[in-house]
Amino acid sequence: MLFTWLAMTLIAVLLSLAVGERMQRGVFDGWQKVMPRDLSGTDVRVVMIDDFSIQMIGPWPWSRYYLARLTEELKARGAKVVAFDMMFPEHDRVSPETLISIYPELSPAVVAEVQRMQPTDQIFSTVIGQSPVVLGHAGVERAPEEQPQLADAPITGKLPSKIDTFPAELASIPELDEVALGTGLMNGRPDNDGVVRDMPLILRVGSRPRLSLSAEIARNAVDAESVKSTPAALAIGHRKVPVDAHGRVRLHFGRFPSDRIISAARILGDDKPLKADVFKGKPVIVGMTAEGTADIAATPLNSVEFGPLIQAQSVDTILRGGWLQRPRWAPAAEWAAAAMLAFLALGNALFGRGYRFLLAIVFAALPVASWLLFENAGLLLDPARPALVGLGSVAGVAMGLFALARIERERLRDALVHERVAAAETQGELQAARAIQLGMVPARTRLQKLDPRVDLDALLEPAKSVGGDFYDAMMIGPDRLGFAVADVTGKGVPAALFMAMSKALTSAALSRMQVDVAGMADAVNLELLKDNSEAMSVTMLLGILDLKSGAIELVCAGHEDPLRLDSDGNIERLKLDGGPPFSIAEFPFPLEKIQLQPGETLVLVTDGVTEAQNAAEELFGRDRILGGKDAWARSATAICEAVRDEVRNFEAGTEATDDLTVMAIRYIGG
Structure with missing residues (x-):
């Protein structure tokens, strides 16, 4: 991480030297437009x-x-x-x-x-x-x-x-x-x-x-x-x-x-x-x-x-009078502010929230100080150069953290391999792999206790002993709930391995993500594109729920559209623009927003629900999800199990064609 921090900081310094004067003129001209003489x-x-x-x-x-x-x-x-x-x-x-x-x-x-x-x-x-x-x-x-x-x-x-x-x-x-x-x-x-x-x-x-x-x-x-x-x-x-x-x-x-x-x-x-x-x-x-x-x-x-x-x-x-001046000490002050931001970015990564608070204060103070000096003393100090260097340092820290996440992914991959070998020696490879896969997703009892303002539950049933579906949910702040539902192409051991890698990346990103869902999606996609010799991909719905307001920010990577339930049990499909599955190609995934009112529920499923087949090779589809409507008004657990039961009743004993995953997020509110 130190290397990426130093490299990106130096790149930002060189960039500021190349385009700093142009940015500086834009800032100072902007101040004149805001307050002409x-x-x-x-x-x-x-x-x-x-x-x-x-x-x-x-x-x-x-x-x-x-x-x-x-x-x-x-x-x-x-x-x-x-x-x-x-x-x-x-x-x-x-x-x-x-x-x-x-x-x-x-x-x-x-x-x-x-x-x-x-x-x-x-x-x-x-x-x-x-x-x-x-x-x-x-x-x-x-x-x-x-x-x-x-x-x-x-x-x-x-x-x-x-x-x-x-x-x-x-x-x-x-x-x-x-x-x-x-x-x-x-x-x-x-x-x-x-x-x-x-x-x-x-x-x-x-x-x-x-x-x-x-x-x-x-x-x-x-x-x-x-x-x-x-x-x-x-x-x-x-x-x-x-x-x-x-x-x-x-x-x-x-x-x-x-x-x-x-x-x-x-x-x-x-x-x-x-x-x-x-x-x-x-x-x-x-x-x-x-x-x-x-x-x-x-x-x-x-x-x-x-x-x-x-x-x-x-x-x-x-x-x-009324002239403007750029004092001789201005460049030194600007470089000092740039150095402060760079070291605060590093301190934020190494020591945590206290440095994050100082970093935010300095970033916010730069344009305010520049404006006050312009307005009251006619002095021109450039906030753009230190801000550019600071952003470069922040980017370097972020890249370092993602590099650490990749190391963690490799560690998890090695652990999975060792666990599989050990399980094959004692209880059989596939049974052990199933236990590992199900153990990687959060326990349902833990999901139900994340926060009293939300009723959350999820279930996963692989089509084979192991599969490629997973889900995750965690608190990423006092008022923000991060969640994900994903489906890896294919089934069996290869899908489970790719699922483990995707799960590790997603969990690491969720645990460090503060604001930008789309940026996290882009980072996960880029990491999955590396070393993907089997050309596998994963569809995913990533989101953050604001527990204060019920606002949800979503990124859809080729996944099934979510469903929204109102308090009366009426179901609405939320059509998302989205993008292709992860690990297909680089793509600027759009950030999409929805709003939950207290009592409303967001339901996320994989295609193991909508593409389930019966003996006549008919598809379950989305409309049949309405069959469990009377259970949907009770709780997230009842909703998940009602969807699962409807699918199994439809299959009528036919072998499942894909992994089945359901997550229900009922927003209770303040």
């Missing part, structure tokens, strides 16, 4: 160039004239910062020179008049120079040769060790860039599953540190002259924002309020008035959401989210 108090405003704006102004890209008017309106309404989540690396395509080139038939007077018009880039540049505008840049592989040298960012201190680095930086045209209040990089990459979970605050272009667009917006929003960097945090004004080694902050996403998102059309002339103070003192992000925009990404909350709204959440996180 409250953004109702955000000061950030987002101006969207949406489909309505495009319909009113015209297709994108707009003339810089309209962007200048939009900026003027935002400045006039008191915006603290106006940030463009877009780039202007080229000159405006709508300019006086462009109009002249498009219409060569213009008269010289008109051409002269157009040439006297102020270029739209100059108009936009003038407005930017008079307004608190932040422009977006991009880290790229190569910048245009004519692009001038860019000014250094206002960053001091030591940078994080693994920040994203780009060879070059693509800026807006000099007319705009040189008069802007600030610039920031818009680069942001999702995780390898395509989901954006964090945003960079500090990056590097060549050897020069640069702020991201959201960090630059926040810096200007709090009037900070510079930003101080440390390997673990970025100080922007009075805000100290934790960052990882890549210079990124983990966002706690929420639903951005719709009243903080304003269409550009409403600012540029829509009839719907805006509140006078909607932008006053607020950082404003201008971005695209019109149909066809490429600025979209997936987040833990939305499979499709517009880039400006992600930037807005990043700015809000810097200004108001």
